[in-house]
Amino acid sequence: MAACSVRWALNRFRCLAGSPIRISAGLGSVTSQHVAGKQLACWEKVSRHESVWRNVLSVERGGRRRRRLLWAAVALSLFRGSDDEHDEAQRREDEMLLLLKKAKLSIHRGQLPAASIFLHQAVTLAHQTHNHQAIVYTYSLMANLAYIQGQLDHAEKLFKAAMSFMLSGGTPEDDNAVIEMSLKLATIYAEQNKVELAEHGFRFCTESLEAKLEKQNALPAEEKPDEQEALRKDTRLLLGLCFDSRARYRASNLHLNLAAxxxxxxxxxxxxxxxDTHPQTLVLMSDLATVLDLQGRHDDALVLVQQAVDVSRSAGHPDQHVLLGNLAGILLHKGQLDDSARFYQEALVLAQQAGDQEAIDQMQEGLKEVKKRRDKATQD
Incomplete structure (x- = not known):
């Protein structure tokens, strides 16, 4: 905006300096001296404008101090409006950031309706200020919020809107941010039982990331700076997340071999x-063990989940009760009822301490199943 103001001002100077000055005859009598005086005054004004213009453009033509003072005065008048516009833009940006912080805090507190209001206000400001990154980020938050609330159709539209803005802004299709949103869309389609769309989405994500990693791995070692290495790691972890998400989808449809x-x-x-000791590693070991157990491979499942539990005890895994519950379930299927009951009980205590009601319910159901099988064994 400031540059436009400067260009407008300079063009205005050119117009005044180059245009002829005409004196129109009045209705009354005008002496030649009067006309001459007006003409002289006008030409003096033109001369002063030309002088200003020359001084702005050239440092060789006298009056350096005067030129600096004159340009300072001109600049002040030109940029005052620009400064006001900058202040207004900064105010809107600050307001938008505050709204986003309030939205994230509301989500953290479980105040989802309030978060939705803040996000709608933020995205309006983002559009008004043409802040491309803020638009994408806010749409992503809105989509995640809709997903949390079970509004899958709305979440789908918002993720698509965010992706559309990213792609129209020149973001490549294989950019990790685009693929991450594609993965969320695939997950939504999976929950909506849109099998073809879900499978296509998961396949797009995995194949795109694998191709991207293949290109990165083909680069010589000297062409892999720290930034490239960080990108490679992020890309691989995102690929792992894609496999994990698709595995859960396939396991839910009892495609156990593919899930495994x-x-x-x-x-x-x-x-x-x-x-080996990362919390996500242990969760994946437990999940794989669960699928192996469903396949009837109880011994393989037991070895894997026991390893996960042992590491979780020493590493202090936050979801240790979940791992113990899976171990108890596998032992139940193997018929080791006493061991199963012991681990279910331990998992129940930890779940209660963690306030994990869903896990509490599962452990209690597991203990009931152990009791049922014991009673049946006694009757037999």
Missing amino acids: QDYQKALNICRQEQG
Whole structure:
């Protein structure tokens, strides 16, 4: 805006300096001296404008101090409006950031309706200020909020809107942010039982990331700075998340062989990038063990989940009660009822301490099943 103001002012100077000055005859008599005086006055004005114009453009033509003072006066008048516009833009940006912070805090507190109001206000400001990044970020938050609230159709539209803004802004299709949103869309389609769309979405994500990693790995070592290495790691972890998400989808549809393959791929990536003791590594070990158990491979499942539980005890895993519950369930299927009951009880205590009501219900159901099988064994 400031540049436009400067260009407008300079063009205005050119117009005044180059246009002829005409003196119109009045209705009364005008002496030649009067006319001559007006003409002289006008030409003096033109001369002063030309002088200003020359002084702005050239440092060789006298009056350096006067030129600086004159330009300072002109600049003050030109940029005062620009400064006001800048202040207004900064005020809107600050207001938008505050709204986004309030929205995130509301989500954290579980105040979802309030978060929705803040986000709608923020996205309005983002559009008004043409802040491309803020538009994408706010739409993403709105989409996640809609997903949390179970508004899958609305979440789908918002994710698509965010992706549309990203792609129209020149973001490549294989950018990690685009693929992450594509993964969320695939997850939404999976929950909506839109099988073809879900499978296509998961396949797009995994194939795009694998191709991207192949290109990155083909680069010589000297062409891999720290930023490239960080991008490679982020890309691999996102690929692991894609395999994990697809595995859960396939397991829910009882495509157990495919689910086990995806879980194994996700586990391999997590181990390599995060380490054997990382919480996500242990969760994936437990999830894979659950699928193996469903396949009837109880011994393989028991070995894997026992490893996860042992590491979780020493590492202090935040969801240790979930791992213990899975261990108890596998032992139940193997018929080791006493061990199963013991681990269910331990998991129940930890779940109560964590305030995890869903896990509490599952542990109590597990203990009931143990009792039922014991009673049946006694009757037999």
